[in-house]
Amino acid sequence: MNAVPTKRNELWRYSDLQAVAAVWPLPAPEHIIVPAGGEFSRAIVQDAADNEVAIQTIDLVIGKDARAVFDILNYGGSFGRIAIRAVLHENAHFRLNTVQLGRARQTLEIVCTIIHAELGATSRQTVRTVLTDKATGTYLGKIQVMKAAQKTDASQSSKALLLSRLATVNTKPELEIHADDVKCAHGATVGELDKNALFYLQTRGLDEAEAKSLLTRAFVMSVIDDVQDSVVRDNMIAHTDMWLDKVAL
Amino acid sequence: MLNIHNLHVAINDTPILKGLTLAINAGEVHAIMGPNGAGKSTLSYALAGRDGYDVTEGSVTYNGHNLLAMKPHERATTGIFLGFQYPVEIPGVSNVNFLRTAMNAMRKRRGEAELSGGEFLKLVKTKSAALGMDYEMLKRPVNVGFSGGEKKRNEMVQMAMINPTLAILDETDSGLDIDALRVVAQGINALRAPDKAILLITHYQRLLDYVVPDYIHVLADGRIVKTGDKSLAHELERDGYAGIAA
Numbered sequence: 001m002n003a004v005p006t007k008r009n010e011l012w013r014y015s016d017l018q019a020v021a022a023v024w025p026l027p028a029p030e031h032i033i034v035p036a037g038g039e040f041s042r043a044i045v046q047d048a049a050d051n052e053v054a055i056q057t058i059d060l061v062i063g064k065d066a067r068a069v070f071d072i073l074n075y076g077g078s079f080g081r082i083a084i085r086a087v088l089h090e091n092a093h094f095r096l097n098t099v100q101l102g103r104a105r106q107t108l109e110i111v112c113t114i115i116h117a118e119l120g121a122t123s124r125q126t127v128r129t130v131l132t133d134k135a136t137g138t139y140l141g142k143i144q145v146m147k148a149a150q151k152t153d154a155s156q157s158s159k160a161l162l163l164s165r166l167a168t169v170n171t172k173p174e175l176e177i178h179a180d181d182v183k184c185a186h187g188a189t190v191g192e193l194d195k196n197a198l199f200y201l202q203t204r205g206l207d208e209a210e211a212k213s214l215l216t217r218a219f220v221m222s223v224i225d226d227v228q229d230s231v232v233r234d235n236m237i238a239h240t241d242m243w244l245d246k247v248a249l
Numbered sequence: 250m251l252n253i254h255n256l257h258v259a260i261n262d263t264p265i266l267k268g269l270t271l272a273i274n275a276g277e278v279h280a281i282m283g284p285n286g287a288g289k290s291t292l293s294y295a296l297a298g299r300d301g302y303d304v305t306e307g308s309v310t311y312n313g314h315n316l317l318a319m320k321p322h323e324r325a326t327t328g329i330f331l332g333f334q335y336p337v338e339i340p341g342v343s344n345v346n347f348l349r350t351a352m353n354a355m356r357k358r359r360g361e362a363e364l365s366g367g368e369f370l371k372l373v374k375t376k377s378a379a380l381g382m383d384y385e386m387l388k389r390p391v392n393v394g395f396s397g398g399e400k401k402r403n404e405m406v407q408m409a410m411i412n413p414t415l416a417i418l419d420e421t422d423s424g425l426d427i428d429a430l431r432v433v434a435q436g437i438n439a440l441r442a443p444d445k446a447i448l449l450i451t452h453y454q455r456l457l458d459y460v461v462p463d464y465i466h467v468l469a470d471g472r473i474v475k476t477g478d479k480s481l482a483h484e485l486e487r488d489g490y491a492g493i494a495a
Contacts, residue, residue: 194337195300196337197337197338197339199297199299199300199321199337200333200336200337200339201339201347201351202298202320202321202322202325203297203321203322203324203325203330203331203333204325204347204348204351204407204411205322205325205326205351205352205354205355205358205411206322206350206351206354207320207322207354208320208322210322210350210354211322214342214347214350215339215342217341218339218340218341218342218390219341221341222340222341
């Protein structure tokens with residue numbers, strides 16, 4: 001926490017380092033401990049003003065049989081970063097639902113390090129990133145399975161939708177497994193809107209922008225639909241719709 | 250209503266339609282039949298305005314307007330419906346939401362009042378029931394996990410809801426069992442009216458037993474090579490395209 005990170009630091013490799021330097025040193029991470037058997041949930045809508053730098057760092061410990069759920073919409077600021085490091089104890093469960101929406105020259109990132117420290121913990125991460133203009137979106141997802149963490153069940157799914165040929169997405173699943181009886185799944189895709197679907201919608205009367213908006217919304221709704229708390233869900237939908245109205249599709 | 254004159258269409262500089270001329274008047278049902286590769290789907294995509302279907306020569310007017318100058322959604326808004334051979338699956342968008350969004354977008358552009366949730370729901374329940382489509386299916390994402398027959402049935406529900414003036418149906422009958430074929434035929438027949446027209450593009454005569462066309466055209470190598478009445482379909486079935494197109 002002293003020197004400003006450089007590109008050589010894997011966890012900051014794709015960051016807007018100029019923006020990082022401007023706010024360095026960062027405040028200490030927020031520490032969250034979910035006690036054994038506990039339930040924790042946090043919704044984060046990162047909607048900082050256009051020129052702001054928004055960096056949040058969370059250190060999380062999930063106790064035995066406890067559950068933690070994060071629902072995140074990361075879309076504000078010139079640089080918006082949310083970094084979570086979570087240590088999972090026996091039979092703990094971690095769930096991450098994330099949508100990132102980037103436009104203009106924004107850099108947005110989700111950096112998630114999950115440490116399965118003990119037996120039988122489960123983690124599920126779903127990240128959907130939509131980028132237009134010259135935006136950059138990054139998801140670094142590391143899963144570390146310690147020797148004692150047999151029967152770990154971990155999964156990561158990262159999908160990115162590029163609405164512009166000038167946008168950049170970085171997605172990096174990373175597995176470090178020291179136990180031998182574990183299930184770790186990861187999938188990452190990067191794509192554009194389906195041309196067949198766009199044409200189909202246009203033949204039904206939607207103009208190109210309306211068709212793109214509908215398909216883009218559907219892409220992120222696959223995450224938002226999984227958000228359990230209806231207030232959080234509606235809020236995420238409202239912010240997504242605001243974003244869709246703002247970008248020129 | 251629709252006047253196609255000497256239409257030439259190329260895909261990636263390869264000519265597919267090579268001088269197609271066809272006039273369709275209000276109240277008429279036309280069928281275009283032809284072997285694979287004759288240009289049947291190219292005609293339907295060119296009329297709907299798909300990217301990559303380059304009109305290199307000729308003209309198409311629709312009710313006096315230059316159709317080729319319009320974007321796909323403008324063609325839809327002005328009353329043209331394209332039924333797809335392979336209806337597209339759209340995960341994450343429910344049928345009802347999609348249909349309501351599409352219909353209201355068109356109504357708005359035509360200066361008509363948008364349908365309220367209640368009005369829309371009543372209409373979609375009536376139309377889907379008439380076509381034997383379970384309303385529960387309409388709450389599911391567009392065509393996702395639908396069988397071939399269900400997708401075509403869904404096309405007919407969309408057509409009934411949108412109520413177009415000119416329906417172009419691109420092999421809507423392909424791959425259907427007899428029950429689904431009857432539903433599709435029912436959907437098409439329900440649209441028949443003195444102020445509407447239908448262009449059926451089909452490979453087989455089967456559908457034409459249920460939807461009797463006023464004219465049948467044979468398309469071969471990018472041109473209409475023969476035009477006749479409904480008896481032409483049976484001739485084709487008997488003799489094949491080779492005899493006619495030669």
